[in-house]
Amino acid sequence: MPTAEPREDELVGRARxxxxxxxxxxxxxxxxxxxxxxxxxxxxxxxxxxxxxxxDHLEKAGFEVVTGIGGHGVAGVLRNGEGPVVMLRADMxxxxxxxxxxxxYASDRRAVDDDGEEVPVAHACGHDAxxxxxxxxxxxxxxxxxSWSGTVLAVAQPAEETGAGAPAMLDAGLYRDVVKPDxxxxxxxxxxxxxxxxxxxxxxxxxxxxxRVRIHGRGGHSSAPQATxxxxxxxxxxxxxxxxxxxxxxxxxxxxxxxxxxxxAGTKANVIPETAELGISVRCYDTALQGxxxxxxxxxxxxxAAAAGAPREPEIEVVEGVPVNDNSPADTERVRATHQxxxxxxxxxxxxxxxxxxxxxxxxxxxxxxxxxxxxVPTVYWxxxxxxxxxxxxxxxxxxxxxxxHLPVNxxxxxAPDPRPTLLTASEALVTAALTHLASPAH
Ligand code: ZN
Ligand code: ZN
Numbered sequence: 001m002p003t004a005e006p007r008e009d010e011l012v013g014r015a016r017x018x019x020x021x022x023x024x025x026x027x028x029x030x031x032x033x034x035x036x037x038x039x040x041x042x043x044x045x046x047x048x049x050x051x052x053x054x055x056d057h058l059e060k061a062g063f064e065v066v067t068g069i070g071g072h073g074v075a076g077v078l079r080n081g082e083g084p085v086v087m088l089r090a091d092m093x094x095x096x097x098x099x100x101x102x103x104x105y106a107s108d109r110r111a112v113d114d115d116g117e118e119v120p121v122a123h124a125c126g127h128d129a130x131x132x133x134x135x136x137x138x139x140x141x142x143x144x145x146x147s148w149s150g151t152v153l154a155v156a157q158p159a160e161e162t163g164a165g166a167p168a169m170l171d172a173g174l175y176r177d178v179v180k181p182d183x184x185x186x187x188x189x190x191x192x193x194x195x196x197x198x199x200x201x202x203x204x205x206x207x208x209x210x211x212r213v214r215i216h217g218r219g220g221h222s223s224a225p226q227a228t229x230x231x232x233x234x235x236x237x238x239x240x241x242x243x244x245x246x247x248x249x250x251x252x253x254x255x256x257x258x259x260x261x262x263x264x265a266g267t268k269a270n271v272i273p274e275t276a277e278l279g280i281s282v283r284c285y286d287t288a289l290q291g292x293x294x295x296x297x298x299x300x301x302x303x304x305a306a307a308a309g310a311p312r313e314p315e316i317e318v319v320e321g322v323p324v325n326d327n328s329p330a331d332t333e334r335v336r337a338t339h340q341x342x343x344x345x346x347x348x349x350x351x352x353x354x355x356x357x358x359x360x361x362x363x364x365x366x367x368x369x370x371x372x373x374x375x376x377v378p379t380v381y382w383x384x385x386x387x388x389x390x391x392x393x394x395x396x397x398x399x400x401x402x403x404x405x406h407l408p409v410n411x412x413x414x415x416a417p418d419p420r421p422t423l424l425t426a427s428e429a430l431v432t433a434a435l436t437h438l439a440s441p442a443h
Contacts, residue, residue: 026136043096054135055156063152069169088154090155092160093160095125097121129189180372192400192404197383212319231265364379386422
């Protein structure tokens with residue numbers, strides 16, 4: 001019978017066997033996949049080409065592949081005897097960002113977004129690194145079936161940036177019709193030095209919601225303000241007053257962010273417009289607190305419009321939202337222990353809470369009942385450093401927190417992972433984490 005909890009040294013030994021082909025030649029191949037994906041980014045929901053690349057590689061590696069799950073979602077299944085079903089997930093989508101890295105393989109792609117606007121597109125969040133590493137890990141595991149037992153479910157997920165991709169894949173039957181995993185694993189690149197793997201037990205990334213607000217006023221000539229109700233002034237009050245939600249309404253021991261990231265009104269200096277639109281981002285690490293923050297946004301926007309005598313109530317809509325990324329404690333400790341045993345001393349670090357967010361938690365407890373049936377699937381999520389040593393060493397500051405402030409972060413036009421060492425560590429981290437939860441081979 002396969003044993004469920006192999007000892008770490010035995011596990012690291014098997015990991016070295018599985019990862020043995022990951023030499024310079026194979027890294028060239030992974031890097032070629034990465035640069036191809038990087039050159040050809042696709043917006044959330046438009047990942048047709050990227051999904052085809054994923055499906056093709058998984059099929060060639062011997063996985064049974066299902067495509068078109070919840071949009072462009074791809075699932076590959078590799079059954080290899082008795083043992084747990086371990087899901088490895090990578091996201092595939094890029095961002096409407098004009099790449100300014102100056103790299104030889106930088107993207108010059110443009111696409112039409114959901115609002116009908118033509119926008120530049122770039123892999124500014126590193127999802128191309130996630131997918132390349134997933135395909136590498138899947139291929140390595142498929143090539144070493146004598147070293148493990150169980151089932152690997154490789155998932156290439158669309159539309160992570162909108163928070164819609166994970167629930168869409170689940171709603172389309174990923175767990176019901178393909179296979180339900182016993183554990184789901186995922187990783188993200190961050191601007192820490194290459195070679196670093198960061199873990200955190202419990203909540204790791206924020207619950208996030210995007211609120212879109214349209215304030216209605218009454219337009220007119222700027223020379224006759226008494227005949228108008230100025231939505232620009234209402235919007236200005238809203239922006240200022242929203243700052244008090246965190247400063248005055250939230251327990252200082254809790255963490256919360258309310259940011260107005262977009263504000264649009266008017267076309268001309270001497271015309272008072274009819275409407276003003278705000279895009280508001282709300283983040284925290286607690287589902288109940290998130291409800292309170294959203295209620296406060298609603299109350300303030302409505303009251304400021306009423307205070308100005310707006311002719312209509314504002315429209316307030318939560319357009320995107322994802323739950324807290326909450327790492328299952330015991331399973332995360334197991335993966336961390338394997339990573340500590342496998343990687344060099346000092347490479348595995350404890351992560352602080354991250355204010356960024358993820359739709360990955362839907363694959364775990366946050367999706368149970370709402371997006372799939374049965375017991376919640378435990379999840380483990382970690383981060384992998386992608387900043388080159390040169391960039392890290394030359395960044396000013398003595399602490400990681402200070403240095404990160406001076407490095408291009410995810411979503412920046414300058415975000416540029418150092419590909420080779422990033423892909424190496426990410427592939428190793430995924431394979432070793434998978435082996436931690438797969439069974440030992442039957443003897
Ligand atoms: Zn992102
Ligand atoms: Zn991302």
